[in-house]
Amino acid sequence: MKISETHTVENIIVPIRLQEYAVGIFKTIPTKSGIKKAIKKRRVLVDGRIASTALYIKGNETIELLQEEDSPQKKHFKFPIEVLFEDDYLAIIYKPAGILVSGNSFATIDNALSQNLQKSTLSNATRPRPVHRLDYPTSGLLLIGKTTESITTLNRMFEQKEIQKTYHAICIGKMERSGEINISIDDKNAFTLFEVIQTTPSPRFNFFNLVKLNPKTGRKHQLRKHLFAIGNPILGDREYFLEGLILNGKGLFLHASSLSFTHPFTLEKVNIKKELPKKFKKIFP
Template sequence: MQLVETFIAKKIETPIRFQEYAVGVFKTIPTKSGIKKAIKKGLVFIDGTLATTSKYISGGEKIELFESEKSSTFKRLKLDLEVLFEDDYLAIIYKPAGILVSGNKFVTIANALSQNLQKSNQPDAVKPQPIHRLDYQTSGLLLVGKTSSAIIKLSELFQNKEITKTYHAIAIGKMCLGGTINLKVDNKNSSTQFNVLKSVISKRFEFLNLVELKPKTGRKHQIRKHLSCIGHQILGDKNYGNELLKLKGKGLYLHASTLEFVHPFSKKKIFNTKELSKKFKKIFSSVIPNEE
């Protein structure tokens, strides 16, 4: 057998069964079912002894994962993610455009979280899980829960509208300086505040506008639908708006810029910002400053 990964367990207050503790420990096995299969095949050792699902972990143990020399046992997803904030309960990562958050595909943000985040030492630690969605074409900040209690608490913060999300988009056409869009999305009341930060003249589109947006509700494709409904579709949007104004090959100019909320456990204010990408900068010189 060949050694794949080695992990030294951190000290924990209450010992926990290895089967539960090991979820998220190995980058190549993110699920509990995968851990069980590896143990059953004799590929996991704890302090040099063959691991069992009933073994308790208290901290300091050397945990080793092997794979058979005859075949590659685990299909590995190699996807490096930028981690902007992380503690034992949650993380904030940058999602690049062109990658699914989750789903049936192999290459998703959800499948890459375990290899990019540290294993939580909390007794209810689970495989890291995205708390909300970002469209396939949208870049920006994504909030992740690392424990069962954190996932519940963060979901409640979203439901109670206690997490402030700010987006930036490039919208087409001559716009007013700002306002609130109150239009139903999927027959549900929806509201988005917007503020035009800068406008430039465009030969093809008349005007292009750098717009800051704060959705007050979280409907699917809300920002894209709202801007399209008032006649200012997002540059690069192939689904909503005038067919003649659709831009091909450049992607969607929509970015989840900031996340702001009170940490449900530490009670500290969390504020994270991710600057606009190069394609935004090519059109507008003034962008969101980096977080200090």
């Protein structure tokens, strides 16, 4: 494997474990969990030798990161993906409901990207990677990085809230026309704006509401938890629901409908939208 990044250690007073020291030294692996995984995959060299998590850094070492390459024996998941935007740096694709973005499973969007996207012609091209997540039951737009630099840059843009995401959901019960939900999740600030677009009566659920959602933070299950917290859970949610008000067999009515941002390399305005799934239109034609 080729060396993708190199770091030279300066003088250190107190030795520190490699997995602690290496957090943040590589652009393509900004997290501690990512560093530990890279070390276990034998992708980290210290002074030319494969490193272990038990290794201590004492100062003046050269730390190198090997480029991750797909094994020739690795099978790709054959799954057709709708591509709505693509260039050498990034892509925006549509993720259907009922499929994982990534993880240990074989059937993931991550494992199907290489067959659906054009390989970048840039020198720092890498295997295409999703730079954010959508829940398994959620449909909608997913942003993909195609170079090591774009993956790092897009992750930073998400952290700095430079990428605007809009969702649409169908929620149940009587709702205010618009509002702000500011309820902590896992002891972290979480903030969501909502606007009711349409409302229709429902004999079983009282009301159905077509709601536009703009999350201002990115906590796990934020939209689902926030709407449940105000008494208007998303239709079809089997984790956050009101007793006796579960819709079976139709899935979750939550859709990531638009992504808007300034392209970090071409500086063009990117604003991609994806129409609501058919199941939404059966309730709100």
